[in-house]
Structures are given as structure tokens and as C-alpha cells.
Amino acid sequence: xxIEIKNVVKRFxxxxxxxxxxxxxxxxxxxxxxxxxxxxxxxxxxxxxGMESADAGEVSFSGQEATHLHARDRNVxxxxxxxxxxxxxxxxENVAFGLRVKAKKQRPAEAEIRKRVMDLLGLVQLDWLxxxxxxxxxxxxxxxxxxxxALAVEPKVLLLDEPFGALDTKVRxxxxxxxxxxxxxxxxxxxxxxxxxxxxxxxxxxxxxMNHGRIEQIGSPDExxxxxxxxxxxxxxxxxxxxxxxxxxxxxxxxxxxxxDGKALSFVRPHDIDxxxxxxxxxxxxxxxxxxxxxPVVRVELLHGSExxxxxxxxxxxxxxxxxxxxxxxxxxxxxxxxxxxxxxxxAGSGI
Amino acid sequence: xxxxRANAEPRWVRLLLTGIALGFxxxxxxxxxxxxxxxxxAAGVPAYLAALADSExxxxxxxxxxxxxxxxxxxxxxxxxxxxxxxxxxxxxKSLLVTLIDLPFAVSPVVAGMLFILLFGARGLFGPWxxxxxxxxxxxxxxxxLATMFITFPFVARELIPxxxxxxxxxxxxxxxxxxxxxxxxxxxxxxxxxxxxxxGVILANxxxxxxxxxxxxxxxxxxxxxxxxxxxxxxxxxxxxxxxxFAAASVLALLALVTLVAKxxxxxxxxxxxxxxxxxxxxxxxx
Amino acid sequence: MHMNNKSHRVLPGFGLSLxxxxxxxxxxxxxxxxxxxxxxxxxxxxxxxxIATAPQALSSYRVTFGxxxxxxxxxxxxxxxxxxVLVRYPFPGKRFVDALVDLPFALPTAVAGIxxxxxxxxxxxxxxxxxxxxxxxxxxxxxxVVALAFISLPFVVRTLQPVIEDIEAEVEEAAAMLGATRWxxxxxxxxxAIFPALLTGFTxxxxxxIGEFGSVIFIAGNMPMVxxxxxxxxxxxxxxxxxxxxTALAVVMLVISFIMLLTINMLQWWAANRHKGART
Numbered sequence: 001x002x003i004e005i006k007n008v009v010k011r012f013x014x015x016x017x018x019x020x021x022x023x024x025x026x027x028x029x030x031x032x033x034x035x036x037x038x039x040x041x042x043x044x045x046x047x048x049x050g051m052e053s054a055d056a057g058e059v060s061f062s063g064q065e066a067t068h069l070h071a072r073d074r075n076v077x078x079x080x081x082x083x084x085x086x087x088x089x090x091x092x093e094n095v096a097f098g099l100r101v102k103a104k105k106q107r108p109a110e111a112e113i114r115k116r117v118m119d120l121l122g123l124v125q126l127d128w129l130x131x132x133x134x135x136x137x138x139x140x141x142x143x144x145x146x147x148x149x150a151l152a153v154e155p156k157v158l159l160l161d162e163p164f165g166a167l168d169t170k171v172r173x174x175x176x177x178x179x180x181x182x183x184x185x186x187x188x189x190x191x192x193x194x195x196x197x198x199x200x201x202x203x204x205x206x207x208x209x210m211n212h213g214r215i216e217q218i219g220s221p222d223e224x225x226x227x228x229x230x231x232x233x234x235x236x237x238x239x240x241x242x243x244x245x246x247x248x249x250x251x252x253x254x255x256x257x258x259x260x261d262g263k264a265l266s267f268v269r270p271h272d273i274d275x276x277x278x279x280x281x282x283x284x285x286x287x288x289x290x291x292x293x294x295x296p297v298v299r300v301e302l303l304h305g306s307e308x309x310x311x312x313x314x315x316x317x318x319x320x321x322x323x324x325x326x327x328x329x330x331x332x333x334x335x336x337x338x339x340x341x342x343x344x345x346x347x348a349g350s351g352i
Numbered sequence: 353x354x355x356x357r358a359n360a361e362p363r364w365v366r367l368l369l370t371g372i373a374l375g376f377x378x379x380x381x382x383x384x385x386x387x388x389x390x391x392x393x394a395a396g397v398p399a400y401l402a403a404l405a406d407s408e409x410x411x412x413x414x415x416x417x418x419x420x421x422x423x424x425x426x427x428x429x430x431x432x433x434x435x436x437x438x439x440x441x442x443x444x445x446k447s448l449l450v451t452l453i454d455l456p457f458a459v460s461p462v463v464a465g466m467l468f469i470l471l472f473g474a475r476g477l478f479g480p481w482x483x484x485x486x487x488x489x490x491x492x493x494x495x496x497x498l499a500t501m502f503i504t505f506p507f508v509a510r511e512l513i514p515x516x517x518x519x520x521x522x523x524x525x526x527x528x529x530x531x532x533x534x535x536x537x538x539x540x541x542x543x544x545x546x547x548x549x550x551x552x553g554v555i556l557a558n559x560x561x562x563x564x565x566x567x568x569x570x571x572x573x574x575x576x577x578x579x580x581x582x583x584x585x586x587x588x589x590x591x592x593x594x595x596x597x598x599f600a601a602a603s604v605l606a607l608l609a610l611v612t613l614v615a616k617x618x619x620x621x622x623x624x625x626x627x628x629x630x631x632x633x634x635x636x637x638x639x640x
Numbered sequence: 641m642h643m644n645n646k647s648h649r650v651l652p653g654f655g656l657s658l659x660x661x662x663x664x665x666x667x668x669x670x671x672x673x674x675x676x677x678x679x680x681x682x683x684x685x686x687x688x689x690x691i692a693t694a695p696q697a698l699s700s701y702r703v704t705f706g707x708x709x710x711x712x713x714x715x716x717x718x719x720x721x722x723x724x725v726l727v728r729y730p731f732p733g734k735r736f737v738d739a740l741v742d743l744p745f746a747l748p749t750a751v752a753g754i755x756x757x758x759x760x761x762x763x764x765x766x767x768x769x770x771x772x773x774x775x776x777x778x779x780x781x782x783x784x785v786v787a788l789a790f791i792s793l794p795f796v797v798r799t800l801q802p803v804i805e806d807i808e809a810e811v812e813e814a815a816a817m818l819g820a821t822r823w824x825x826x827x828x829x830x831x832x833a834i835f836p837a838l839l840t841g842f843t844x845x846x847x848x849x850i851g852e853f854g855s856v857i858f859i860a861g862n863m864p865m866v867x868x869x870x871x872x873x874x875x876x877x878x879x880x881x882x883x884x885x886x887t888a889l890a891v892v893m894l895v896i897s898f899i900m901l902l903t904i905n906m907l908q909w910w911a912a913n914r915h916k917g918a919r920t
Contacts (some may be wrong), residue, residue: 370729370731429660462853462872463890466874537651538653559746609748
């Protein structure tokens, strides 16, 4: 089932949570809504689920208008950020809930319910926990039970609110891969909300980057990372060096060369800068401040004038360069993106 | 319980304080409790039983039970409804509503009873109309029911509002998103989650409903064998210097108090376990 | 396209539950209260003032508030000790004692009244030991204080207990490490931390005591101008068919109730928020 969102607006008092959002999610895609907290991503997810109603705009499923459809009639699976497992029910009863509350005509027989629930518990590899209560489970187990419960009613759309937010790093990585596999097996459309760019880039088919209630960019993980549409996206997705063009005219030339009047900002990712010992055309002169080897990469901090520049080199390249503190070098960008500096830069969550 | 060994008071201070606390409670609470039963049995067991078997005493007991049976269902419904509206939705005037629910705790029972006399008494707002239609509220059971309702309606709501606020609405939203209807959600998710808090509120409301004196006294008219609840019966006998009879009736109420305390402790213990479960079911780390 | 988002709430039952709540409150509280105000409105202010400040009324306020204040003070002192012992010191039968603290909530006030009157009478269990010292409790204003202290005891203890439980042992340890004696630690660290709760408990006890009727009338002696509380004065006016006089006094009591309610809310708000600014 595809999801179409048209011109959705949502305000809470004077706060604009969603500002004219339009978005199409084709059938079978796994889409990430990515953005800092307060950007409206969870509100959008809840509007899709019918948990919240939009002040204006439309939501349709496979072309059918669903804006006024009640949450219980949308056939949407929703996984809550803190799971919202029914604490007084066993794992089995939690998963069976959606089947048991069906109208008598549609309700499967007890044996069928049992089989479906055990199949789902098998799918999430937790069939051995059927008789436990939610309080007896670990965070990762709860997450998977919440997912099994949402899937029990065979939804056409699966919505997940910060699905990995409350888990520790190791479990989080495992569950990410597992969610991806599960999505591919189920052939449904899934949307998940996250503030973690790594998570969005790794799991999703498409990433929707949001900020201040607006969509900044929609694209494949590679597109949004390599070709950010706005300064915000650039800063939100990974580390970046920002140069004010006024000071660094030569770098703007290396880039697209679009804004020659000097009122522009250049963005260069740390791994898109090379370091040379000798002056190069269009290079920036800088002084090495510090060199750290971090696992497979070497991070070099340099001072250009009064500005700090961060460069990431491979170990091989660093070995060839043999940099030392205080050394004079020249920086050469491989890829620069220039944006007109019309608006002051915003703080971008987990930027640098 | 945490050990405070590193910074505990000297032994003699602890003993002194414990002694003062236990002595005070024993003299102030324990002694009266024991005195009720000793006074009731002062003339021997047969006299005690005879006092309870008295037809007026039995009528008072039945009327007390009847009033509680009428009042409690309404107050339970009110408590659940008010808690649902207040803990689950945002609306204007919410804090005023919460204050209004607290009002009976602050108003003197005598004033509470008087409110109904001003409405339904012979010279009250609806008094003439009621006497025209030969319907009595004041100095009759309906007035006593109303006064008891007024005094006891906050108990259930006061218990449920903070409980439901702390539980949050995630589980109910999950139930709805899984296709549950309003009733299914209420019976399968909401009620199981609040049942101990609800029971706690009911126990408190019941104790107050059966024991209320001031408000009921104002509207009852003290008609023997008709509008005497057990507490009013105690008063009448006591004022007639029938100490054995008064304390026999009082001992029934004291037993009720003891049952209330035991039931309350059991429910408190259950609620504590539920809270521990709730805390355990919170995710280990929060985001943002 | 605009939608009315108030009609669309995902959780059901808003209209039903709020509707029932408001209807119930209106029938039970708002309409009766307006009847009182309506009745009071039939008095001119000078008439009202005359009734409200009649000598017998003034003396009843004095008895009611004086006794309530004394009872709340007694409870603040002993309640603090009881709460402290119940939280901090282990002793056998503690659960039983803890449950017993709620007895005044559970015991009907009439039962408390006749029992206290019997115990504290000149020939009673306690009264007879006080008589030789010339101390009379039952049938004097002292009896009112005892009855009010009895019925309002749980408020102070139950308000203090969770607050004392929440004091972190580390704070006391820190004070001890910095050289404070145990008494200094209590006076300078613990007491300031529990003071708002103590004040709240005191106010709750005071507020409950002001309106109390059942337990007091048996032990008070009910002598006009000496040991007559305001609620009793209201009742005797009602019995004399002086509805207007009763109404005037009820309005006075009601206004005081509202003030107490407001004070309690403010105290609780203050207790919850007084260090908020510093913490974040």
C-alpha cells in the first residue's frame, strides 16, 4: 500500500509542527523520517497513523482518502517509541490482542490465533518468551515483541517511532539489520522516525530529512549524503567543514563556482579534503594542530587563519604524509558544495 | 530499606524517638481502639449481642449498607469518568475542575449537609415544590444519600487521576491502533491497569460513606428506625447514657475501620508491586 | 481544507466522560453552592456582618481556630517524630504500626468522639490520672484539641513520610564528612528539606480540623461562648429554624475552606518548584 501526504499542516498552539508537508511513499519502500528533535517527524508519523489529526491537508492510502479515517480502521501497524506493551498481559496475549479484538465475524478461531501468534513470535525469534510479562524482558526483546504485535493484524503499512532509540549500541545495530530483513520479507511499506543519521542511511531505501516542520530533502541515502540539497542537510548528515566564501574565494571557484559575489558558504566533508606538502592551485594554506589515529582513519585538525578545519585521511595516506604538529600544508578539496548564505546557519543536531 | 549506618543517630536518640513515637501512637490511637471493644463488652457478651440484635440497631446497619450501596456505584463511575477526561485529554478549565473535585475535602461536613437543606428543605429552593408532590428528600433517605455522595465523590477520582497520568496513554493508543473499540480498550487495557488504584479509592470512599456523621446528621432528622445510620445510632444511644448499646454499635464501625485498614494495606502492597513492575518495564535509557 | 481537530481524538470517550463529570459536579456541588450563595444574597452586607460577628459567632471562631491550630501544632511535632521513626528505624511490628496511623481516616468520627470522651473523662482511663493534677480534658476546650489532634494526625505523617524517604543518604553523609554533628545535619540539611512538607501537612491537618464536627461534639461539652465550635453553632441555628443565620456562618466557613484549599495548592506548588530554577 502506498501512502500519499498532501499539504499537511499541524499546529500546537502557536507552534507550527508541520508546515505544508507533501510526501509520497511508494508501496514496499522502507522510508526514514530523519531530523533533530522537534522537527515534526513524530507528528507526521502520528498523523499517518491517525493518532493525531492534521489541521489541514490530506492523507491517502493507495489513492484512497484516509484523512478522516479513525486510527483503528486504517490497518496500520504502529510501534511506539517506548513500545507501549500491555504490562498486565503475557507476551502471547500482547501479540494476540489485535486478533482478539476483531469483530466476531472476522475473528480467527482460537487455534488459528494461537498458530498465528506463535508464527509471529517465531519470526521475531522469541517464541520461548510467550508466557513472560513485558517487565521480564530486555529492551531489545520488548522492541521485537512490539513489532510482532503490530504485525499480527497484517497491516499494509508499518510505522515505527524511534524504533531503536531506547536501546544500547550493540542491540541497536543487530536490530537494524533484522528490521531491514523483516521489511524485505513482509512486502509492506514501512516508515520509521529517527534522529540518528547513521541509522537512517544504513536501513532506509529513502530518507526524508526534516527540519522545523518542513522537508529539507527526499532521496536515497547516497543522494542525501553525497548531494545534500541544503546547508541543514549537509550539517545534519555527518561532519562537515564550513567556509565563508568571502574569505575563501579560491575554494568557491573549485566548487560549482555559482556564487561569485562572495555571499556564499562552502561545505566540504572532512574526507573530501586532501593534504599536500607543496602549494597547489586553489589550495588553502593551513597549519597542522593535531593528529589523531582513530581506528582505520586518521583525523587531522588544522588551523586556517583563525578557523579550525577537520580533515580525515586514510591510514595509508597519513603514513605517506607523515604530518607533525605545527607543520605548514596545503588543503585541496575533492568535492565542495556552495550554498547562498541567505539565512544564518542553524544548529544542526549531531553535526560535528 | 536503605541502611543509614554511616550517619545514624546515637543509639539512645533512636531509642528515645522510637519510644516517643510508639508511646504516642499507642496512647493516642491504640488505646481508643481497644477502649471501644472493652466498653462494648463491659456488661458481658450477652448484653453486647442483645444491643446489636435490637431492631433499631439492625435497621441502622441495613440503612448504612444501603446508602453505601447506592452511593458507591455513582462515585466509581464519576471517579473513572473524571480521571479519564482529566488524565487523557487537554481542555480548558482543567485545573479548575481538579480544584472543584477537591472541594468536599475542604468543606465542613456540616456545611455540606446544609447545602442540601437550602435546596430541598421545607423552606429551601425546591422545598415547596417537593412538599406539593409529597416527596421528601430532607429528613429522609434521599437527602442522606446526596450528602454522602457529596462527601465521598472525590476519593476514587483523587486516586485515579495521578495514577492514570503516570501511566500515560501509550497503551491505550496501541490498543486503538490494533483495532480495539472503545469498550474493548477500556475493559482489556485501561481497567486492568487501574484496578488496584480503583479498589483503593473505593475502600476509602466506602469507609467514609459508612462512617460519615456530620453531613448525614444535618439532613437525617434523626428519626429512629427510619433515618438513623449506624453513626447516628451511636450518637442517640450515647446521649441516652446507654453506654453499652452505643459502644456495641461503635464496635461494629470500629471493626469496619479495621477491615478497611487491612484491605488498604493489602492493596497498597499490590500497588507497590505494580509500580515496581511499571518502573522495570520502562526502557533502560531514554532518548533525547 | 480545514478540519475540526477537536472532533477527532484518537482515544474515545472524551465527550462522555467529561459530560458525566460536569453533570455530576453541577448537580452535587455547583447547584447546592449556588443555593447557598442565593440564600446569602438575601442578606444585606450589614445584616451578614452582624450575624457573622455576633459575640457567640466570634467566640465559636476563636474556639474552632484556636483548637485546630493547637491540634495541628501537636501533630506537627509528634507527626514529625512518628514519620521519622517509621521511615528510618527498624523495629518489630512496623507494618502494623504504619497501618495503624491511618486509623483516624478509617474510624467513623462519632466512634472516635464517644471513645475519646470516655477515656479522657474524669473517671476514664487517662482522665483519672490527670484529674489529681487539676487537668481536665473532656467537656472542656482541651477535649476539642484532643479530638481534633486525633482526627487530623495522619495528614502530617503521610505528607512527611515520602519526603523523608526521598532524602538521599549521600547528602547526610556529605554533611557528616564536612564535619557537621548529627544535630547540625538535621537542623541545617534535613529539616530545611522536609520543611515544606511539614508545613503542607500542618495546613492539611488544620484545614481538616476546622470543619470537623462528629468527634468534637461528644467531648467538647458544647458550652456556648466557651467550648462551642462553629459547625455546632450552624447546626443549632438550623435547629432553631434560623436558616439565614446558619447560612451566614456557612458562608464564612466556606470562604475559609477556599482560602485553605488555595493555601494548600500554593504550598504544594512551592514545595515542588522551589529549587527548580537552580536545578536545570
